[in-house]
Amino acid sequence: MPEDRRLAAIMFTDIVGYTSLMGSDEDKAFDMLKRNHAIHESLIQKYNGTLIKEIGDGTLASFPLASDAVRCAMEIQKTCEEQNIPLKIGIHEGEMVFAGTDVLGDGVNIASRLQESAEEGCINISGKVYSDVKNKAGIKTKLIGDKTLKGVKDLVKVYEVVYEKEEPKTTKNRVSYYVIAGLILIMAAILIWQIIPQKDPASDVEKTGTVIEKSIAVLPFTNDSPDQENEYFCVGMMEEILLHLQLIKDLKVKSRSAVEKYREEKVDINTIGEELGIAYFIEGSVRKVGNDLRITVQLIDVKTGNHLWAETYDGVYSDKIFEFQSNIAKKVASSLQAVITPQEEERIDVKPTSNMAAHDLLLRGIEMVSKGRYNNDSAAFKVALNLFNNALEIDPEYGNAIRQKALTFFELGNYDSAMYYYKKMIREYPEDNAGYHGLGRLYNEKNEPDSAYKYISKSIELNPDNPWAYLLIGQYYLLAKNDIIKAIPYYYKAYDIAAEAEYAYGFNSNMAIICMRIGSYEESEKYIKQAIQSRQECLYFERLSWIYFLQGKFEKEIQILDSICGISDCDIKCAENRFYVHTMRKEYDLAKQYYNQFINIGGIPTNYDSIFLAYVYREQGKAQEADVILRSISNSLEERLGTDRTMFVTYFWLSDPHFWLSATHAIRGDKEESLKYLAEIVDRRIWLSWIDFARVCPFFENLWDDPEFKALVKRAQDEKADIQAQAQKIIDRDEIDL
Numbered sequence: 001m002p003e004d005r006r007l008a009a010i011m012f013t014d015i016v017g018y019t020s021l022m023g024s025d026e027d028k029a030f031d032m033l034k035r036n037h038a039i040h041e042s043l044i045q046k047y048n049g050t051l052i053k054e055i056g057d058g059t060l061a062s063f064p065l066a067s068d069a070v071r072c073a074m075e076i077q078k079t080c081e082e083q084n085i086p087l088k089i090g091i092h093e094g095e096m097v098f099a100g101t102d103v104l105g106d107g108v109n110i111a112s113r114l115q116e117s118a119e120e121g122c123i124n125i126s127g128k129v130y131s132d133v134k135n136k137a138g139i140k141t142k143l144i145g146d147k148t149l150k151g152v153k154d155l156v157k158v159y160e161v162v163y164e165k166e167e168p169k170t171t172k173n174r175v176s177y178y179v180i181a182g183l184i185l186i187m188a189a190i191l192i193w194q195i196i197p198q199k200d201p202a203s204d205v206e207k208t209g210t211v212i213e214k215s216i217a218v219l220p221f222t223n224d225s226p227d228q229e230n231e232y233f234c235v236g237m238m239e240e241i242l243l244h245l246q247l248i249k250d251l252k253v254k255s256r257s258a259v260e261k262y263r264e265e266k267v268d269i270n271t272i273g274e275e276l277g278i279a280y281f282i283e284g285s286v287r288k289v290g291n292d293l294r295i296t297v298q299l300i301d302v303k304t305g306n307h308l309w310a311e312t313y314d315g316v317y318s319d320k321i322f323e324f325q326s327n328i329a330k331k332v333a334s335s336l337q338a339v340i341t342p343q344e345e346e347r348i349d350v351k352p353t354s355n356m357a358a359h360d361l362l363l364r365g366i367e368m369v370s371k372g373r374y375n376n377d378s379a380a381f382k383v384a385l386n387l388f389n390n391a392l393e394i395d396p397e398y399g400n401a402i403r404q405k406a407l408t409f410f411e412l413g414n415y416d417s418a419m420y421y422y423k424k425m426i427r428e429y430p431e432d433n434a435g436y437h438g439l440g441r442l443y444n445e446k447n448e449p450d451s452a453y454k455y456i457s458k459s460i461e462l463n464p465d466n467p468w469a470y471l472l473i474g475q476y477y478l479l480a481k482n483d484i485i486k487a488i489p490y491y492y493k494a495y496d497i498a499a500e501a502e503y504a505y506g507f508n509s510n511m512a513i514i515c516m517r518i519g520s521y522e523e524s525e526k527y528i529k530q531a532i533q534s535r536q537e538c539l540y541f542e543r544l545s546w547i548y549f550l551q552g553k554f555e556k557e558i559q560i561l562d563s564i565c566g567i568s569d570c571d572i573k574c575a576e577n578r579f580y581v582h583t584m585r586k587e588y589d590l591a592k593q594y595y596n597q598f599i600n601i602g603g604i605p606t607n608y609d610s611i612f613l614a615y616v617y618r619e620q621g622k623a624q625e626a627d628v629i630l631r632s633i634s635n636s637l638e639e640r641l642g643t644d645r646t647m648f649v650t651y652f653w654l655s656d657p658h659f660w661l662s663a664t665h666a667i668r669g670d671k672e673e674s675l676k677y678l679a680e681i682v683d684r685r686i687w688l689s690w691i692d693f694a695r696v697c698p699f700f701e702n703l704w705d706d707p708e709f710k711a712l713v714k715r716a717q718d719e720k721a722d723i724q725a726q727a728q729k730i731i732d733r734d735e736i737d738l
Contacts, residue, residue, distance in 0.1 A: 008062045009069035009093045009129060010108055011049070012115035013040065013076065016086040017376035018057035019411050019445075027509045031539050032085055033057055038604045039079050047072035056413065056445065058115075060108075066093045066125075066132040070139055073123045074163045081121060082602050084569070086376050090114025092126040110156060113149035117158065120376050127157035214336045215278040217254035218242040220263040222285040224294075234286040235370070236363030237295060237321075241282065244329035247347050249465055250338040254278060255503070273302030280308075280336065282328075291317045297328055299335055308335055317360075322351045353398045361391035362401050369408055381412050399429050406438055418442055433462035437469060444472060449480035467507060470494035474514075484685055488514060488727035495527075505534040512543055519689045519720045521547055538570035545577055550689050552696030554581050572603045583612045586698060591616055607633050611660060615667050615699055630664045637661045656681070659690040663699045674700070675708050682716050685723065691716035 015036060021029040040059050044051045049063040049072055063069035073089045080087045092114055094107030110126060118124040125133070125141070133139045140162040146155040218241055223234040238256075245253045254276055262272065272281060284297040295313040300306070311331065313324045326348050333340050340348070353359050365387035372380035385408050391401040406421035419442055425435030440456035443449075453476045460469045474490030477483045491514045498507040508531035515524035524547050531540045541564045548557040558581060565574035575598035582591035595613060599605065605613075610629050618626035637657040662677035681690050691713055694700045703709040 005095055005097050007094070008064065008096045008107075009066040009091060010096060010111040011061045011063065011069050011073055011089060011091045012058060012111045013061075013073075013087055013089045014058040014115055014413070016088055016120045016378065017373070019413060025503075025506055027506055027539055028537070035083055035604075036080065036085050036087075038606050039076060039083070039085075042604045043072055043076050043079070047075075058413075062096065066091070066129045067136045067139065069093075070123070070125065070129065070133050070136075070161055074139075074161060077121060077123060077163070079602065079604070083572070086120045088115055088118035088120055089123040090116070090118055090125075091123065091129050093128045093132065106152070109151050110149060113152060114156070114158065116378075117147060117149065118160075123161040123163075125159050125161060127159070130157070130159045213279055214250060214338050215252040215254075215280070216245065216332065216336065217259050217272070217276050217278050217281045218245065218256075219259055219272070219281055219283045221283075224285050224287040226289060230286070230288045232364045232367040233288050233360070235367050237286050237325075238284065239366065240325050241284070241297065241328055244325050244348055245332060247344050248329065248333050248338055248340055249344065250340070251333065251336065252278075269300065269302055269305050278302060280332075282332070288317070293317050293321070295321070295324065299332060317356055319351060319354050319356060352400050353395050355395045355398075358391040358395040358398050358401065361387045361394070362398070362404065365391065365401075365404060365408075369404065369411070373411065378412065381408050384408050397428060399425065399432065402428070403432075403434050403438075406435075410438065410442060415442055415446060431462065433459040433466070436462065437466065440469070440472060444475075449476050452476065453480070465497055467494040467498035470497065471507070471510060478514075482684060484514075484518065485723055485726045485730070488518075488723075489730045492731050505531040505540070508534070509540060509543065512547070516543075516547060516550065516689055517687055518723050519692055520724060521551055521689075538564065538573055541570065542573050542577065549577075549581065549584075550693045552584075552693075554585055557581050571601055572598065575601060576603055576609065579609070580612055583616055584697065586619070588616050588620055607636055608660060611663055611667070611699075614664075618667060627668065630668055634661060634664045637664070656687050656690065658684075659687065659694075662694070663697075666700045666703060669702065671703060671706060674703060675706070675712065678709070678712055682712055682719060685719060688716050688720050688723075 015032065018029060018032070021032065036057070037054065037059075040061070041051060044059075044061045047063065047068040048065070049061045049068060052060045052062060054060075061069075061072075063072065069091050073091060077087060077089065090111050090113070092107050092111035094110070095105065096107050097105045114124040114126060124144070130141055134141065141159040142162055144158040144160055147158045149156050218238055221234045221238040223231050225234070242253065242256060245251055258276060267275075273279070279302055281300055281302065282297060283300060284295065287294040293313060293315060296310060297312075298310040299308045301308055309331070311324070311328060313321060329348050330340065330345075332338075365384040368380045368384035368387065371377055372384065385405065388401045388405040388408065391398055392405070395401070402421055402425050406418050406425060409415075409418035409421065419439065422435050422439040422442060425432065426439065429435060436455045437459035440452045440454075440459060443452035443455065453473065456469050456472045456476070459466065460473070463469075470490045471494040474487045474494065477487035477490065491511055495504075495507045495511050498504045508527045512524045512528035512531065515521070515527065525544065528540055528544045528547065532544065541560055545557045545560040548554070548560065557577070561574055561577055561581070564570050565578075575594050579591050579594040579598055582588075582594060591612075595609070595616075598609075603609075610633055614626040614629040614633070617623075617629070637660055640657045641661075658677045658680045662674045662681075665671075665673035665677070678691065678694060681687060694709075695704070695713060700709075
């Protein structure tokens with residue numbers, strides 16, 4: 001492979017907390033990744049840079065001039081802040097070795113380490129970059145100091161780029177503004193109420209008297225210790241009792257994140273029951289003075305407000321607290337008449353360690369992980385790692401510390417270290433599914449699907465009630481094997497397990513996507529509306545609008561957009577989707593108006609926006625401008641066909657290059673090429689709903705009467721019917737084959 005050595009400025013960027021977000025809300029994480037990619041692609045090109053590659057949620061780019069790299073980084077940070085994308089950036093300048101599509105050399109490592117050292121929202125540059133930009137207009141810096149960077153022999157002088165953050169705009173007539181905003185909110189709320197079907201009272205968990213009878217939450221414990229630094233221990237006790245209860249599958253246990261707000265916010269019993277949808281909750285307190293402990297736990301009936309029982313641990317800090325925690329879990333199960341299987345009881349009774357010093361360090365580390373996760377604070381993760389290391393020095397076989405260490409490395413994106421500790425978990429605790437599941441997620445991140453499948457399958461054998469594992473297997477069949485028939489039952493299985501969890505909205509959204517892919521629009525609409533009932537987020541409303549969009553139900557789509565524009569963080573998406581729908585309705589002046597609005601409020605145009613714009617230009621008689629755009633987009637999309645973009649094809653329905661290449665050729669009047677790419681969609685069964693869209697999208701109007709197009713439509717309909725029938729048989733027979 002030929003090498004090219006030259007001086008360049010290298011920029012590394014990384015989304016802070018992305019891995020954590022993936023674990024809690026995949027849909028939001030992928031939406032953030034899509035927006036981040038669009039911002040980088042546009043701005044790196046604007047500043048004469050080259051986007052070399054994307055590394056997970058990070059990017060690597062090169063620039064001929066250090067000043068261009070810094071100015072690009074400043075604009076990327078400002079744009080990402082406006083779109084709530086937490087980013088950190090590192091820039092170094094030196095001689096780089098460009099080998100094919102990759103870039104090598106010590107300079108690359110230094111840029112990467114500078115990015116790691118940066119705080120959220122910051123740009124760290126090396127002394128070499130500072131020398132080139134210190135006298136450049138609009139670039140201000142402050143010295144951080146000489147730093148030791150991992151893998152770099154000499155100290156590196158590090159500077160932070162200081163840039164102004166835009167203040168929010170004010171209105172001249174504040175009173176009128178709030179009156180109008182209030183009216184919009186009221187009207188939008190009415191529209192949402194009309195559009196989204198109301199819950200059937202018979203299905204409401206609070207009125208059935210079945211599920212709710214076994215539902216419980218563990219509220220944050222009160223720290224009664226004179227030393228408030230013992231808060232970590234208080235949090236740890238609450239967490240461990242929660243984990244014990246979660247081992248009992250017959251209980252419906254709220255997660256810690258669902259109750260975290262009650263740590264500071266004191267509310268009455270009825271409010272807690274109504275907000276969480278539970279029948280019982282546990283409250284407790286911890287008093288720790290030196291080695292002396294008093295732990296009190298009470299079970300409360302939400303309906304009556306009565307304390308059903310209270311248990312107290314009075315004694316020293318010893319491994320007897322593990323027995324106390326196990327007894328609490330069993331007593332809760334007995335009170336709620338929940339069944340505990342022999343396997344569950346065995347797991348509940350496991351004593352994790354006999355060394356309480358190691359256990360204390362573990363609890364401190366878990367608290368730091370929580371801080372890192374909720375505050376996107378990488379420094380907190382590093383403190384946690386030190387605490388877990390200390391725990392393992394005391395008790396090298398402490399499984400919980402090994403697990404937490406692996407998870408923390410995973411959160412930090414240090415996959416090699418995470419892999420080492422997950423494999424250690426598997427060697428030392430072969431019957432614990434955590435090591436297998438973690439390793440499967442890790443291989444999935446590394447885009448090694450067959451290895452991911454192997455370990456996720458094993459984790460399901462050990463714990464058949466983990467919905468995330470079934471979702472990963474479904475994605476494996478969908479992405480790696482292009483076998484949608486095998487994938488669909490796993491999506492259904494994941495949804496069935498998670499249906500009553502507070503995070504079920506994410507599985508509803510995945511179900512909406514898989515149904516949308518194969519044209520089951522009524523099912524797709526049902527699932528996405530269920531997600532909206534739980535979380536009225538912009539992303540889910542946008543997906544509902546696209547369900548209508550793909551069917552050509554543009555009036556319904558406009559109703560959805562009317563219901564959310566201006567009342568949530570959806571302004572950019574609203575303007576973009578209004579641009580799309582008015583283009584489809586051939587209302588070109590209105591479409592152009594919304595396109596300009598989209599740009600003016602900070603939207604970053606993608607290839608797909610440009611295709612819609614080119615169509616508007618062509619229809620308005622600006623054929624030359626349209627053709628320039630379409631030729632450029634075609635070249636870009638053809639390059640993408642040779643890269644692995646399956647994840648984007650799956651999650652972002654706008655991103656299938658085959659469909660959009662077909663669209664560009666259709667607009668230019670090249671029927672043969674347009675039909676060729678449409679045929680590939682049918683052959684690959686990737687997004688059969690695109691063929692439905694081609695039937696209503698005016699881009700393809702010159703194909704509608706073509707016999708070959710009609711034959712493709714018929715083939716797509718037959719394929720969809722076959723997929724739906726075969727998948728339904730598997731679901732009905734519950735034949736999930738790992």
